Amino acid sequence: MADDRVKERIRDEVTCLSDGLWDMALEMHRDPEIGHQEHKAAEQLADFLCDNGFAVERGVAGMQTSFRASWGGGEGPTIAILAEYDALPGMGHACGHNIIGTAGIGAGVALKRALEASESGLQGTILVLGTPAEEGAVDDAGGKVLMVEEGLFDDVDCAMMIHPSTANGSRSTSLAREAMEITYHGKASHAAGSPDKGRNALEAAMLTFNAWNALRQHLTDDVRIHGVITEGGKAPNIVPDFTQIRMYVRASDVDYLDEVVERVKDCARGAALGTGCQVEFRTTANRYANLVSNGALADAYVDNFELLGEKIDNRPRAGGGSTDMGNVSQVVPSIHPYVAIAPSGVAGHSTEFLEASASEEGRRGMELAAAALAMTALDCLTDPALLRAAIEEFEAR
Numbered sequence: 001m002a003d004d005r006v007k008e009r010i011r012d013e014v015t016c017l018s019d020g021l022w023d024m025a026l027e028m029h030r031d032p033e034i035g036h037q038e039h040k041a042a043e044q045l046a047d048f049l050c051d052n053g054f055a056v057e058r059g060v061a062g063m064q065t066s067f068r069a070s071w072g073g074g075e076g077p078t079i080a081i082l083a084e085y086d087a088l089p090g091m092g093h094a095c096g097h098n099i100i101g102t103a104g105i106g107a108g109v110a111l112k113r114a115l116e117a118s119e120s121g122l123q124g125t126i127l128v129l130g131t132p133a134e135e136g137a138v139d140d141a142g143g144k145v146l147m148v149e150e151g152l153f154d155d156v157d158c159a160m161m162i163h164p165s166t167a168n169g170s171r172s173t174s175l176a177r178e179a180m181e182i183t184y185h186g187k188a189s190h191a192a193g194s195p196d197k198g199r200n201a202l203e204a205a206m207l208t209f210n211a212w213n214a215l216r217q218h219l220t221d222d223v224r225i226h227g228v229i230t231e232g233g234k235a236p237n238i239v240p241d242f243t244q245i246r247m248y249v250r251a252s253d254v255d256y257l258d259e260v261v262e263r264v265k266d267c268a269r270g271a272a273l274g275t276g277c278q279v280e281f282r283t284t285a286n287r288y289a290n291l292v293s294n295g296a297l298a299d300a301y302v303d304n305f306e307l308l309g310e311k312i313d314n315r316p317r318a319g320g321g322s323t324d325m326g327n328v329s330q331v332v333p334s335i336h337p338y339v340a341i342a343p344s345g346v347a348g349h350s351t352e353f354l355e356a357s358a359s360e361e362g363r364r365g366m367e368l369a370a371a372a373l374a375m376t377a378l379d380c381l382t383d384p385a386l387l388r389a390a391i392e393e394f395e396a397r
Contacts, residue, residue, distance in 0.1 A: 003382075006118050007307065007375050013110035014371045021102040021370070022363050024048065028098035029358045032087030035133025035141050038065045041085040041098075042130055045105050049128055052109045061150040063143055067130035068152065069105075071112050076124025077387055079377045080153065080332075081107050082144070082161035082325065084134045094354035095135065096164030096341060099366045103162055103339075104128060106370035111377055124381040127156065134324055136179045136248065142286030144324035148331055158297060158333040158380055158390055161325060162369040164357060165338035166346050168305065168312040170298040172291060172336050175222065175250035176257045177322035179285035182208065182227075182268050185278040188241035198239030202232050204268075204275040205243040211267035222252040223260055224320070246284065250322055253290050291319065291326035292397065294333040296389040297376065301337055304375035308368055312337075321348075333390040337372075341365040 028041045042058075042065040050056045054069040083104030084097045093099075108128040115122055129152065132143035147153065163172075184205055189198035212225050227247025233240030249264050251257040265281060272279035298314065305312045317338070325336045341364075342356035356362055380387050 003118065006114050006120070006378060007304070009114040009117055010110050010374045010378065011308070011371050013113045014106060014367055014374070017106050017110060018363070018367050020048070021106045021366060025098040025102040025362070025366060026358055028085060028101065029093050032092035034089050035086040035135055035138035036063065036065060038086050038132055041101060042067060042132070045083060045085060045101055045130055049105055049108065053112065054108065054128065061143070061146045061152060063132050063146060065132040066143055066147070069108065069128040070125055071108070072123070072125040074123030076122065076381060077157040078125040078127055078155055079380045080127040080129055080156045080159040081373055081377060082129050082131050082159060082328070084131055084161070086133050086135050088135055088349060089137050091349060092354055093357045094349050094351070096353065096357040096362070097134065099164050099341065099357055099362055099369070100162060103366045103369040103373065106366070107373035107377065110370060111374040114374070114378070122381060126377065131324070136177065136285045136288070136322070139284050140286065141179065142288060142324040142327070145286035145288070145327045148327050153328060153332050156332050157387055158294070159328050160297065160301070160335045160373055160376060162337055162339050162373060164341045164362070164365055166340055166342050166344050167338065168310060168340050169317045169338040170302045170305070170312055170314050170335070171293040171295070171316045172319050172338060173293065173316065174291035174319040174326050175224065175252055175322050176254045176290040176326065177288040178249045178257060178261050179283065180247055180249070181282040181284050182245040182247065183280045183282070184243045184272060186239065186241045186275065189239045191237045191239050195239060199241070199276040200239050201243040201275070201277050202240040204271045204277045204279070205229050205232070205245055207271035207274060208245065208268045211271060212264065215263060215267060219260060220251070220256070224248070224250040225264060254287070286324065288322045288324050289326040289330050291323060291336055292329045293335050294390050294393055296386060296393050297333055297335045297380070298337070300379045300386055301335055301372055301376045304379070305368070305372045307375070308371055310368060333394040339365040339369040
């Protein structure tokens with residue numbers, strides 16, 4: 001295992017970096033940017049890494065607001081630490097991605113500085129990836145999906161990131177997700193004078209939601225179907241000829257997701273047939289795979305979190321949301337632990353969580369997460385048995 005003196009140095013480096021990291025987190029909080037528009041956030045995070053000796057490549061995998069920052073080399077392993085920094089439309093950083101971004105780059109820089117101070121001559125690469133558009137509300141969401149497809153994880157031995165929450169936890173799962181837009185084309189007419197001449201696209205949309213409600217009882221408990229009508233008509237006295245739904249389908253694994261998506265589409269097709277409308281489907285975001293946490297890496301993270309004097313739950317945690325980190329976990333051993341920044345009972349994507357992501361508890365969570373990630377990455381660099389166990393577990397799965 002890693003030298004405890006190096007881990008102590010990591011803690012000291014995180015403390016030294018904290019003011020600068022928190023300033024960036026607050027700046028992102030004050031000026032939130034949605035997915036694929038995180039130009040300021042990506043620039044300041046990448047600049048920070050560059051200023052601290054990382055080789056930074058910007059605009060990777062065809063995304064303007066992405067980056068790949070590396071330090072080290074040689075024959076050792078490559079450990080990836082992931083940073084997110086996109087905000088929710090209309091809600092800002094109510095998911096705490098400003099903390100994810102700063103904790104990720106803080107972990108990378110703290111680990112680099114600690115290794116340099118130790119003069120260990122250790123070989124290996126620290127990789128910090130800036131991953132845009134995790135939130136699925138924007139078109140082509142899922143920066144990590146694109147990075148996986150572009151081969152950015154081909155030479156990575158393991159990957160890790162943290163996410164703010166209301167409790168500390170190490171082993172999370174998530175649901176696979178399909179994001180769709182469903183459009184109905186009907187025929188406009190006067191709603192009172194000649195309703196028989198119209199074909200009501202709004203009725204088609206409402207019938208679709210009713211059909212989904214009937215479908216739910218015949219699906220497994222892990223499935224989630226939810227959406228909103230983004231276009232519902234222009235005036236009460238005009239039969240709506242155009243309506244649109246934005247919606248998600250989620251399931252515990254991608255194979256079952258395929259089945260559910262087809263049944264969801266059949267509901268929409270039936271509603272179109274019943275109302276005399278035409279229906280179109282468009283996938284709006286990259287498909288998210290279900291997240292699988294690596295047990296060996298999670299155990300190492302728990303040891304380090306407890307070394308920082310904190311308690312953490314190491315039991316598997318069933319997540320109800322979805323993340324493109326799931327796609328990463330399908331190609332390399334990965335962890336996606338949670339760090340508490342808000343009291344129990346506070347919901348994610350809420351005003352209360354938005355406030356927490358700019359609070360003193362948010363700052364404390366950022367510091368703990370940065371240190372624990374850096375220490376766990378250090379273990380992966382220095383302990384071949386740990387990395388071997390993580391890879392063997394991944395391959396067996």
